[in-house]
Amino acid sequence: MPAATDTIELSIVMPCLNEAETLATCIDKANGYLERSGVVGEVVVADNGSTDGSQEIARAHGARVVDVPAKGYGSALLGGIEAARGTYVIMGDADDSYDFSNLDAFVERLRAGDQLVMGNRFRGGIAEGAMPPLHKYLGNPVLSWVGRVLFRSPIGDFHCGLRGFHRQSMLDLHLQTTGMEFASEVVVKSTLGGLRVTEVPTTLDKDGRSRPPHLRSWRDGWRHLRFLLIFSPRWLFLIPGTVAFLFGLIGTLALAFGPVVFGDVGFDLSSQVYLAALTVVGYQSVLFAILTKIYAQHEGFRIPRSRNFDRLERRISLESGALLGLALFLVGLAIAIWQFAVWAAADFGPLEPGTTARTAVLAALFMMLGAQTVMAGMFLGVLKVGLRKE
Numbered sequence: 001m002p003a004a005t006d007t008i009e010l011s012i013v014m015p016c017l018n019e020a021e022t023l024a025t026c027i028d029k030a031n032g033y034l035e036r037s038g039v040v041g042e043v044v045v046a047d048n049g050s051t052d053g054s055q056e057i058a059r060a061h062g063a064r065v066v067d068v069p070a071k072g073y074g075s076a077l078l079g080g081i082e083a084a085r086g087t088y089v090i091m092g093d094a095d096d097s098y099d100f101s102n103l104d105a106f107v108e109r110l111r112a113g114d115q116l117v118m119g120n121r122f123r124g125g126i127a128e129g130a131m132p133p134l135h136k137y138l139g140n141p142v143l144s145w146v147g148r149v150l151f152r153s154p155i156g157d158f159h160c161g162l163r164g165f166h167r168q169s170m171l172d173l174h175l176q177t178t179g180m181e182f183a184s185e186v187v188v189k190s191t192l193g194g195l196r197v198t199e200v201p202t203t204l205d206k207d208g209r210s211r212p213p214h215l216r217s218w219r220d221g222w223r224h225l226r227f228l229l230i231f232s233p234r235w236l237f238l239i240p241g242t243v244a245f246l247f248g249l250i251g252t253l254a255l256a257f258g259p260v261v262f263g264d265v266g267f268d269l270s271s272q273v274y275l276a277a278l279t280v281v282g283y284q285s286v287l288f289a290i291l292t293k294i295y296a297q298h299e300g301f302r303i304p305r306s307r308n309f310d311r312l313e314r315r316i317s318l319e320s321g322a323l324l325g326l327a328l329f330l331v332g333l334a335i336a337i338w339q340f341a342v343w344a345a346a347d348f349g350p351l352e353p354g355t356t357a358r359t360a361v362l363a364a365l366f367m368m369l370g371a372q373t374v375m376a377g378m379f380l381g382v383l384k385v386g387l388r389k390e
Contacts (some may be wrong), residue, residue: 010034010041011086011167014063014094015076020052022096027061029101037062039107044081045094048072061096074182076290078175081167090100090164095129095207098162105200106164115169115195118187119153119162119202130206147184150232153191155199159183162202169195181227188228233289241285248279256362269357276365283369287376290316295383329370335363 012030016023027043034041045058045065058065068079081089088110092098098119111115126136144158163186173189175182190197229236254260255272339359343351 008040008042008086009088010039011044011084011089012041012090012100012103013044013046013077013080013084013089015048015057015080015091016045016050016054016094017048017076018050018052018054018208019094020050020054020057023054023057023094024061025096026092026094026098026100027058027063030103031062033103035100036101037104037107041086042084044080044084046076048076063240063261070178071186072178073180074175074184074185077182078178081170084167087167087381089167089170090162092162095209097205097207097260099203099205100204103164105202106162106247109198109200110164110166113196114198115166116186116190116197117164118157118197118199119160120155120157120199121160121202121204121244123199124201124203126204130204143184143228146225148189149234150228151188152192153187154197155187155191157189157199160202165190177227179223181223184227188202220325224386229292233292236289237285237292238289240280241289244278244282245286246275246282248275248282251275252279252362252365256358258358269354269361272358272361276361279365280368280372283372287372291376291379294380316377316380318377318381322374325370325373325375325377327370328373329367330367332363332370335359335366339363352370 012034014023014026014030019026023045027045030043031251033039036041043063045054045063046068047055047058047065048068055065055067064083066080066083068076077091080091088107090103092100092105106117106119121131122140131140140157140159144156147153147155147158161183165186170186170190173186173193173195175185175189177185187197251267252272252275255267255269255275259266259268261267309336339356
């Protein structure tokens with residue numbers, strides 16, 4: 001342990017939940033690295049409620065134990081990071097899958113000014129049996145690719161558990177998530193926040209525990225994906241939804257006046273029905289993008305804002321949504337009433353099927369869009385209710 005008068009440069013933080021089998025090995029490797037390298041540092045074990053004696057093992061091997069009552073991988077790490085005394089933090093799992101005795105590359109990049117240094121297991125080497133095939137060939141590559149595309153991140157391994165960062169820079173990001181998606185939040189917020197982000201090769205060995213890992217593939221994979229979606233409504237929902245809405249609406253309106261022919265290809269009633277459905281789906285996607293961004297900001301996720309969105313957010317409310325939705329609904333209702341009047345004028349006899357159906361599709365479309373807008377406005381009202389948070 002460093003002397004009380006020493007300035008601690010590096011805190012090595014390990015989240016812990018019943019890691020008695022491997023914790024001592026990890027702490028010994030970390031302390032061995034500090035002794036060999038001459039880095040003034042400490043080992044912090046962020047215990048998340050272990051019942052197997054992990055706390056006593058950690059103290060016996062020279063680590064400082066921080067009790068974190070709030071459950072979850074992210075909660076444990078946040079507690080450890082907040083309690084750390086070092087300028088830099090390197091975090092890693094306490095299952096002996098990461099080599100805490102070889103942290104030189106991380107410290108070198110941190111000292112050079114990088115604010116987040118990610119390990120890349122695919123570049124450094126994955127031992128046989130260390131990563132399930134589902135994670136190695138599908139989960140990690142796909143989620144990392146999604147993160148790179150949506151956020152223009154340079155990181156090739158979003159979910160590597162061994163990573164280093166400038167402690168205060170990370171605290172300034174106001175990290176929020178408490179579960180496994182914390183791994184994605186660190187990378188995404190660092191990228192969006194303009195931090196200097198790099199990665200170095202690291203290795204992954206087989207988990208040293210005899211029990212199954214805490215990770216649940218499908219549940220935690222979905223939580224990572226859900227987090228990425230919350231942070232990327234523009235490219236995932238807003239732009240595709242706008243294109244679908246405009247294409248569908250223009251097509252539906254054009255076919256309301258009769259068939260449309262392009263060369264040898266003709267479009268009529270069935271095409272109008274599908275285009276109306278596309279309009280509804282696109283409109284719902286646009287609404288979802290707007291509501292998701294407002295929700296994310298309301299919950300404290302610091303997403304980059306734009307002036308256009310700020311102006312839009314100031315103008316939309318439960319009342320404005322209700323008025324716009326009512327107007328759209330009344331347009332559809334007016335078309336339906338006009339169609340009913342035409343039917344009444346014909347003594348409620350048979351009408352020309354094609355013309356009648358095309359008009360009915362148009363009326364139904366506007367009424368659906370109106371109802372969607374009203375409900376979105378009501379949901380927005382729920383989001384904007386001021387609540388006291390503990």
